[in-house]
Amino acid sequence: MQEPQILSTFGELPDPDAPAPVARALLFDACQAGVILRAVLFVEVAVAVAALFGAQDGWDWLTRLALWTGGALPAVLVWLLAACSLKRPLSRLPPPGQHAAGVALGAVAGLYGCGMLALIGLVDPAPWLACAAGGAWLSALVVAGLVLRARARTPAATTARLGELQARIRPHFLFNTLNSAIALVRAEPAKAEALLEDLSDLFRHALVDQGESVTLAQETTLAERYLSIEQVRFGERLRIQWSLDPRAANAQLPPLLLQPLVENAVKHGVEPSASGADLRISTERRSSSVVIKISNTVPGGQGVPGHGLALENVRDRLNLLHDVQGQFQAALKNGEYLVRIEIPA
Structure with missing residues (x-):
């Protein structure tokens, strides 16, 4: 069995006593x-x-x-x-x-x-x-x-970062994942190891600074890791459908943007429903733009009330990176909650 990655995650974090690199940024980007x-x-x-x-x-x-x-x-x-x-x-x-x-x-x-x-x-x-x-x-x-x-x-990026950390390391999510792994250790040890490795990847991405942007391919990979963990927990109640366009893989997104959206879909679509929910994630390149859609069915066709903080976080960070070239829409229609993001290709 390979050595679990979760124990090495914190070893990859930067030394807090090391001097921070000085990086200069362009104050006015006239190309936007x-x-x-x-x-x-x-x-x-x-x-x-x-x-x-x-x-x-x-x-x-x-x-x-x-x-x-x-x-x-x-x-x-x-x-x-x-x-x-x-x-x-x-x-x-x-x-x-x-x-x-x-x-x-x-x-x-x-x-x-x-x-x-x-x-x-x-x-x-x-x-x-x-x-x-x-x-x-x-x-x-x-x-x-x-x-x-x-x-x-x-300050907006700092606030978003704290929100991401809170979402990634919520105690009940961590405990549920570890309990699922414990239940699998004897019966299916390979599956338990894969579960812990997925959890390790989530922690690594949450705690290591990734810069201003990452590729859409990286974001979808991280979302797949998260959904793999939740699939073990919910089983057949979580029905996932992926439709990824390879031509859209290099589009730029703020780091950890998709994962909170799929987490919202699981929280408000799968958890409250005894029969579960259908979750669809698609990406498509259209000329000079990339369209990302995340949709999930909701219990009884009615949305579960929430604070909307995750959606506001995503909207603000997308606006900071792409300005008027980034579009974000979210709506409940015909018993399905749909989030649509459009960014430059």
Whole structure:
């Protein structure tokens, strides 16, 4: 018999006395669709407000807005393109350096926008200094907003991590699993060993830092481990159907995202029902996106009331990683509870 992995799990944890590695992260990732949309919208609103000053009437305001947008929109697109192209070099800079680089790129973009207006004869002479200052000021505000969002990410991730640990190491789940293993030790020792190895893997993933994201393949493997444990406990009451698309395997997810969802399905679908429940997990790649569905039948077709903390946790963490490119939906329909996640491929 192989040596059970559960005893070695804690030996793989990092030394708490060892100095933590210093890693720099990019404060503003201009390659993300959410950042692009927010930057364009923010600059357009700022231009619209600025056009109000000196406008004689609504038509005059629209004329000014169209004129200034002709310079501001190309400028913000140039800023986004430059920041995205320089993503790697910028990530190597310390935070003050990233701030300064963002502002400097804004000044250059402002000069570009001013040059565009001057080239087509809409401004003469071109207010070069005002354009550079305006570009630097607007980019400073955009970078400041993105920095605040990045700072908000840390406590959210910490809270999510604590929630994950609480869900993974709940005493009743641990005791139920160990009791199942004890019952199998004499009759089916190989099955008991496999059960403990699955439990070991769950602990390993819960206690070892995995970074910001993992692949969908890793997440489905972990969910399979969890469901293997619950299958021993519930037997025929837990009926599982997998439908996994190999083309979706490399999509990125926050770590330990799927396991709480399948745990919810077991808790609210299988546990309260004497006849058990049908649980279906599917992944599918559709063009540039990946769709993940987790559904389970519920007792009597009515949902079991809960706090919804796990779902909120998943929604928040998905939004932090993929922003507007990630979608999360959950609903009870026709006696089945369905969770649908869509992420970039």
